[in-house]
Amino acid sequence: MGTHVGRLWACGALTAALLASATAQCEIQHFEGYSNGLNGVVMFRQPSFSGTTSGFLAYTGACSSGPNCAQISLERNRTPLGSRALKVVWRFNGNPRAWLRLTTNNTLYYGNPTISFQRRLSLWLYVPSSTPDFYLTLGVRETHTKAACGANGGATGAIEWVGATQGSPTNPPIGKRITEKDRWVQVVFDLPNExxxxxxxxxxxxxxxxxxxxxHLAFTPVDPADTRPYTVYIDDIRVLPNESDPVDPPWIFGLHEPGGEFAAVAEGKRIWILFTEALGADPNNQTGRDYRPYTNSGHGVIVRLNYGYHPNGTLPPSAQYANFAQRVANFVRNSHGAHIWIIGNETNLPVEWPGGESGEPITVARYVQVFRMCRDAIRSIPGHEDDWVCAAPVGTYAPPFPQYGIPGFLDYWAQMLEAIGAEQDGIILHAYTHGSDPNNIFSETRMQPPYDQVYLHFRVYRNLLSRVSPSLRHLPAFITETNQGEPWTNTNNGWIKNAYREIHTWNQNPANQAIWGVCLYRWPQIDPYYIEGKWNTIQDWREAMRNDYRWRRDAVGDTDGDGCVDDADLLGVLFAFGQRGYTRYDLNWDGVIDDADLLQVLFAFGHGC
Ligand SMILES: [Ca+2]
Ligand SMILES: [Ca+2]
Ligand SMILES: [Ca+2]
Ligand SMILES: [Ca+2]
Structure with a gap:
């Protein structure tokens, strides 16, 4: 490791030494970021894959030679800023009971995607006029999964047809009739009411x-005798939010710990606030915390749950994991206004272990064990079934500690996320620069060998995100700590403006994992890295917040999250008109629904539809 790296790692140690309702909605798939022509590997298998219906197909050979494709295509796209969709092509053989079971069964990427039975599923189709009319039905498998929305929810359980009024194991499902051609059409399955x-x-x-x-998606021909080939483009598959689901602030600005919100409010913004809590492991301790003063003011709350701080450990000794999970559950049950939780911090660093370097190392295996216990405990609490529970960020730049069974930070991170798999709800990371030069934000400089693939500065976030499994790329990511690797110099030199611009630019590519928030480390004067009172630094942050950097890529004006601004959004704002509070209808997020929000809908009307 280079000296810079050693220095920053020492900073992390110093930091620790001085420290004394989410949503089951999600964007499942937009087909961005995959190579043109990939067939049968992104969410859907090729049409002939299911033996249930392959006998109804006129052709079951290679996609390159005939109509049997489910391939990434540049011919159509609906995703904002995107370029591709899934092109599905098949041909029936005239059997009067023909239908197509286009299955997600164990597909390489995004197979068996988890959906909520309590929400709506939205997808968009583009049907060329050469394609005959058909009925569309959802095939839903009851796996009772604990996976995150969109993540792999397994392949065992009964299958129900949703949206069909006729159909049986021996007769094809008659679902929603799709007749509109040569334009993108939205199809919504309202699962609780279909x-x-x-x-x-x-x-x-x-x-x-x-x-x-x-x-699966079930395609049933309106006229089974019509054996012309079918071409259907699919894009933007989403689970839509319910009216009562939590709504988070729309911007990417944030702080580690509260206190500086006034600077954001002065710029007309609201921010993500990272709270860190020391809970201990007393299973009889029922205390919690009320975060509603922050959420009621429009801010977003992310809570990092720790056993304690150095030398006690961010997690307790493994013998106390069960007690810790109980304590976590007690805390969540008795807290208000939070739905995003992080379990522990930088667990690859010896300074975060119970007893420090001479204590019990938090190996990947131990971390995964305690994470699962905590997530299960949280999501078992009534009202918290859809909370987001996220794995700890790793201590960025840290070397391996082979004597303790701890790999280098990128390997620890990748092994941890992989072992946890589908049962995690967001991705948390830390990224820094080594020094206050604002150009360090965009620097392409790498570390010294053998770490010369690793960015030395802020773009290490790209190294971390590149190690997230492709099947978790739709989850929200947060950078919950960033700074200059040294105390803030109290200069308005553009470092903060550059950091937010960098992440905004990153977010413009829908193939990239969206980063919902970036929290500056830190506000209060607890350690040398504080911002409070450093007015030139604060000014840099204020100027950054004059930008409308939002984590969503959809047009402002889309209140219901379906990617299209239409009558439903207009009606939503009109019905909520005059109400106070930060809701999905408060499009400019100022705490009241009024003309300004209505204008947002009107200006964007028709966008994305
Ligand atoms: Ca797309
Ligand atoms: Ca059932
Ligand atoms: Ca909408
Ligand atoms: Ca408003």
């Missing part, structure tokens, strides 16, 4: 459980 018919396994015409997976 007709349900049994298809396979122990199906009973009832959606059992809260979650399951989108097992």
């Amino acid at each position: 007709p349900v018919l049994p298809f396979a396994g122990d199906a009973n015409a009832i959606l059992d459980g809260r979650t399951g997976v989108l097992e």
Whole structure:
């Protein structure tokens, strides 16, 4: 490791030594970031894959030679700023009971995607006029999964048909009739209110459980005798939010710990605030915390749950993991206004272990064990079933500690995320520069060998995100700590403006994992890295916040998250008109729904539809 790296790692140690409702909605797939022509590997298998319906197809050979494709295509796209969709091509053989089971079964990327049975599923289709009319039905598998929205929810359980009014295991499902051609059309399945018919396994015409997976799309010909080829483009598959789901602030600005919100409010913005809590592991301790003063003011709350701070450990000794998970559950149950939780901090660093370097190392295996216990405990609490529980950020730049079984930071991170798999809800990371030069934000400089693939400065966030499994790329990411690697110099030199511009630029590419927030480390005068009172630094931050940097890529004006600004959004704002509070209808996020929000809808009307 270079000397810079050693220095920053020492800073991390110093930091620790001095420290004494989310949403089951998500964007599942937009097909961005995959190579043109990839066939049968992104969410859907090629049409002939399912033996249930391959006998109804006129052609089951290679996609390159005939109509049997589910491939990434540049011919159509609906995603804002995107360029591709999934092009599905097949041909029926004239069998009067023909239908196509286009399945997600164990597909390489985004197979078996988890959906909520309590929300709507939206997808967009582009059907060329050469394609005959068809009916569309959802095949939903009841896997009772604990996976995050969109993540792999498994492949066992009964399959129900959603949206079909006729159909049986021996007769094709008659779902929503799709007749519009040569334009993108949205199809919404309102799962709690659609007709349900049994298809396979122990199906009973009832959606059992809260979650399951989108097992297939069923395409049934309106006229089975019409054997012309079918081409359908699919894009932007989403689980839409319910009215009562939490709404988070729209911008990417943030602070580590509260106190500086006034500077954001002065610029007409609200921010993400990272709170860090020391809970101990007393299973009888029922205390919690009320974060509503922050959320009621429009801020977003992210809570990092720790056992304690150095030398006690961010997590307790493994013998106390069960007690810690109980304490975590007690804290969450008795807290208000928070739905995003992080379990522990920088667990690859000896300074964060119980007893420090001479204590018990937090190996990847130990971390995964305690994380699962905590996530299960949190999401078992009524009202917290959809909370986001996120793995700890790693101590960025840290070397391996082979004597303790701890790999280097990127490997620790990748192994941890991989081992946890689908049952995590967001990605948390830390990124810094080595020095206050504002150009360090964009620097391409790498570390010295053998770490010469690793960015020395802020763009280390790209190294970290590149190690996130492709099947977790749709989850929200947050940079919950960033600074200059040394105390803020109290200069308005553009470092902060550059940092937010860098992340905004990153977010403009829909192939990149969206970064929802960047928290400056830190506000209060607890350690040498504080910002409070450093007015030139604060001015840099204020000037950054004059930009409308939002984490969503959809047009402002889309209140219901379906990617299109239309009558539903207009009606939503009109019905909420005059109300106070930060809700999905408060499009400029100032705490009141009024003309300004209405104008946002009107100006963007039709966008994305
Ligand atoms: Ca797309
Ligand atoms: Ca059922
Ligand atoms: Ca909308
Ligand atoms: Ca407003």
